[in-house]
Amino acid sequence: MSQQPAPQLPDPARTPLFYQRGFRSVLTQGIYVALTAIVLAYVIASLDLREFGFGFLSEPAGFKVGNQWLVDVDGVTNSRITMYLVGVWSTLRAVLVAILLATLVGVVVGVARLSSNWLVARMAMLFVEVFRNTPLLVQIVIWYAILLVGAPVIQNVLNVGDFLFLSNRGIAIPWPVPSDGLWGAPDWFVGIWVLALIAVGAVAMRVRAKRQEHERETGRILFANRWAMGVFAAGALISFLILGVPVSIDRPVIEGTSYAEGMLVQPEFAALVLGLTMYTGAFIAEIVRGSIQALPKGQTEAANAIGLTGYQRLTLVILPQALRQMIPSVTNQFLNVNKNSSLAYAVLFDDLFRVATIVQNKAGHALEMFFVIIITYMVISFAISAVMNVLNARVTAHRI
Amino acid sequence: MTSEDTASSEPAPPKISTEARPEPGTMVPERLIGQPDIITVSHVDKWFGDFQALDDVSLSVKEHEIVVILGPSGSGKSTFIRCLNRLEEHDAGRIVINGIELNEDVRNLNAIRSEVGMVFQQFNLFPHLSVLSNITLGLRKVRHLPRLDAEALAIQLLERVGIPEQAEKHPAQLSGGQQQRVAIARALAMQPKIMLFDEPTSALDPEMIKEVLDVMQELAESGMTMLVVTHEMGFAREVADRLFFFDEGALVEEGTPEHFFTSPREERTKLFLSQIL
Numbered sequence: 001m002s003q004q005p006a007p008q009l010p011d012p013a014r015t016p017l018f019y020q021r022g023f024r025s026v027l028t029q030g031i032y033v034a035l036t037a038i039v040l041a042y043v044i045a046s047l048d049l050r051e052f053g054f055g056f057l058s059e060p061a062g063f064k065v066g067n068q069w070l071v072d073v074d075g076v077t078n079s080r081i082t083m084y085l086v087g088v089w090s091t092l093r094a095v096l097v098a099i100l101l102a103t104l105v106g107v108v109v110g111v112a113r114l115s116s117n118w119l120v121a122r123m124a125m126l127f128v129e130v131f132r133n134t135p136l137l138v139q140i141v142i143w144y145a146i147l148l149v150g151a152p153v154i155q156n157v158l159n160v161g162d163f164l165f166l167s168n169r170g171i172a173i174p175w176p177v178p179s180d181g182l183w184g185a186p187d188w189f190v191g192i193w194v195l196a197l198i199a200v201g202a203v204a205m206r207v208r209a210k211r212q213e214h215e216r217e218t219g220r221i222l223f224a225n226r227w228a229m230g231v232f233a234a235g236a237l238i239s240f241l242i243l244g245v246p247v248s249i250d251r252p253v254i255e256g257t258s259y260a261e262g263m264l265v266q267p268e269f270a271a272l273v274l275g276l277t278m279y280t281g282a283f284i285a286e287i288v289r290g291s292i293q294a295l296p297k298g299q300t301e302a303a304n305a306i307g308l309t310g311y312q313r314l315t316l317v318i319l320p321q322a323l324r325q326m327i328p329s330v331t332n333q334f335l336n337v338n339k340n341s342s343l344a345y346a347v348l349f350d351d352l353f354r355v356a357t358i359v360q361n362k363a364g365h366a367l368e369m370f371f372v373i374i375i376t377y378m379v380i381s382f383a384i385s386a387v388m389n390v391l392n393a394r395v396t397a398h399r400i
Numbered sequence: 401m402t403s404e405d406t407a408s409s410e411p412a413p414p415k416i417s418t419e420a421r422p423e424p425g426t427m428v429p430e431r432l433i434g435q436p437d438i439i440t441v442s443h444v445d446k447w448f449g450d451f452q453a454l455d456d457v458s459l460s461v462k463e464h465e466i467v468v469i470l471g472p473s474g475s476g477k478s479t480f481i482r483c484l485n486r487l488e489e490h491d492a493g494r495i496v497i498n499g500i501e502l503n504e505d506v507r508n509l510n511a512i513r514s515e516v517g518m519v520f521q522q523f524n525l526f527p528h529l530s531v532l533s534n535i536t537l538g539l540r541k542v543r544h545l546p547r548l549d550a551e552a553l554a555i556q557l558l559e560r561v562g563i564p565e566q567a568e569k570h571p572a573q574l575s576g577g578q579q580q581r582v583a584i585a586r587a588l589a590m591q592p593k594i595m596l597f598d599e600p601t602s603a604l605d606p607e608m609i610k611e612v613l614d615v616m617q618e619l620a621e622s623g624m625t626m627l628v629v630t631h632e633m634g635f636a637r638e639v640a641d642r643l644f645f646f647d648e649g650a651l652v653e654e655g656t657p658e659h660f661f662t663s664p665r666e667e668r669t670k671l672f673l674s675q676i677l
């Protein structure tokens with residue numbers, strides 16, 4: 001084969017340094033670093049850092065914190081950092097519950113907005129417009145007012161079958177608590193049981209995988225799911241009995257003018273969670289609606305053509321696909337729940353921000369406290385993002 | 401009425417009247433004589449707002465018959481076959497399929513969806529499910545078959561359409577022709593008596609059209625009743641028992657391929673065929 005001679009080119013002209021891409025990038029980054037350093041130096045120079053330090057956090061708190069759950073601190077012997085962590089725990093609870101409920105509300109309302117039933121679709125639209133277009137602070141305060149003023153005083157408590165009580169002190173419901181059980185077990189037996197449940201769950205998953213594998217190999221039906229559930233139920237029951245029934249259900253009772261036993265959902269917590277749930281739920285509903293509408297119409301038609309019912313079409317074809325689209329936007333909403341939870345301040349719910357403010361009032365050290373607050377919120381946000389990224393990676397494992 | 405208004409303001413398109421049509425059966429090829437009608441469509445109208453998409457369509461299709469539907473873009477071909485499995489609801493007239501009247505009765509709707517399979521131009525596979533799950537979904541959720549039985553059937557169908565090795569892949573990992581064959585397998589899984597195809601090869605590259613047409617031809621030879629909207633004239637000529645020509649929502653002409661390709665009667669049919677042949 002004859003090769004064509006390579007065409008001759010004149011030597012390339014050298015690009016002047018200032019026009020070289022590499023130099024440009026070093027230059028802009030250098031300018032950026034220099035400017036940042038100047039600003040930082042100025043800020044640090046103007047701060048009074050003689051008192052800077054976090055030692056004050058380990059001193060005794062000297063104040064009480066409300067809305068405690070699963071913890072019991074009086075603030076007399078406890079340090080300020082302990083009280084702060086109790087506040088963090090309260091924030092985490094509210095954020096977690098609100099995220100779960102908001103997702104539920106969002107999916108239901110979002111789907112309802114697309115309902116062919118006129119009334120259902122209109123009600124869903126009304127919900128979205130009301131909760132999306134009013135300030136969250138106002139909503140939380142209104143929920144609080146409803147719960148305080150609208151609910152009966154404790155003397156006239158609303159008693160639902162000695163099971164659930166509702167008054168302006170909050171809602172009391174039955175709750176499992178550690179108990180002495182058959183052989184006077186200490187409280188931490190519950191912990192052992194929880195660990196046992198996790199272990200049994202892992203075993204059940206193994207059984208399921210093994211059976212499914214066998215099914216595939218032998219072609220015989222081995223009821224993998226039923227076996228897994230059976231193994232789990234049996235394991236849970238046996239470990240429960242061996243540990244001597246370490247859990248009992250605590251029913252709420254009224255003692256004088258306060259609740260005892262059971263679990264008390266206080267009005268502050270309820271108002272905050274309701275506000276966050278409805279507000280965020282309205283936004284998530286719009287995300288759900290948008291991602292369902294963004295799906296090709298052919299998906300609905302194909303589902304109809306093979307005879308799926310409306311509910312099957314939604315849960316097996318539409319939502320699984322819409323969910324993938326939704327995750328990034330929904331993650332933003334979850335991060336907003338975290339940040340918006342600081343509005344707890346308005347209803348005197350002792351979240352991390354409110355406790356931090358109390359610490360700062362007592363001990364000064366505003367700079368350090370702001371630092372701690374910001375870091376805490378950022379850590380929670382990063383945790384939420386991390387979980388959602390894992391979820392996103394899992395559902396988008398297959399390109400669609 | 402709007403229909404009268406439009407009819408009087410524009411020159412009415414020439415229509416073949418039901419009376420002028422040949423006796424039922426005379427146009428039917430020999431191999432189908434004596435077969436019962438499986439689809440009967442009588443005076444069907446369909447409106448989108450004040451646009452009439454189907455205009456007094458009447459026809460019948462015999463069991464095991466292969467029908468190809470032709471017509472210019474916007475003539476109502478898709479609308480017509482979508483009415484046959486009630487993806488669209490007709491506004492007037494009657495459609496009876498294998499004895500089931502297409503009407504408001506939801507029991508009939510469920511029944512019809514299992515009698516009639518459909519293959520779409522854009523495949524419409526479920527992208528989040530594997531090929532196997534695409535096929536087993538209806539079997540498991542509508543037919544309530546155990547998973548293993550459903551999977552065995554799905555593998556059989558994938559063998560029939562020539563791609564058993566693709567079972568574990570997701571639709572996005574397949575070529576267009578393979579996707580369309582999966583879509584055919586998915587429709588066949590429900591064991592329909594009738595298969596509808598809406599331009600099944602129009603979204604495919606030329607080299608993939610044949611693999612889909614081959615599957616359709618095999619299906620036709622197996623005795624399936626098929627209604628196919630297509631511009632593949634080779635398929636129409638070789639496989640179809642009868643051709644229907646639609647224009648402006650009306651059934652303008654029907655006949656055997658021989659009739660169509662040698663001596664079409666209507667001017668509009670001639671014009672259309674001269675454009676696409």
Ligand SMILES: Nc1ncnc2c1ncn2[C@@H]1O[C@H](COP(=O)(O)OP(=O)(O)OP(=O)(O)O)[C@@H](O)[C@H]1O
Nearest residue numbers: 448449451453471472473474475476477478479480
């Ligand atoms: N959902 C709808 N809403 C309003 N008009 C519609 C709708 N679906 C179809 N049409 C109209 O009805 C007419 C017939 O449409 P149809 O899709 O049945 O045509 P077609 O013969 O399949 O054409 P093509 O060859 O382009 O697929 C067209 O004018 C179209 O614009």
Ligand SMILES: [Mg+2]
Nearest residue numbers: 477478479598
């Ligand atoms: Mg069409």
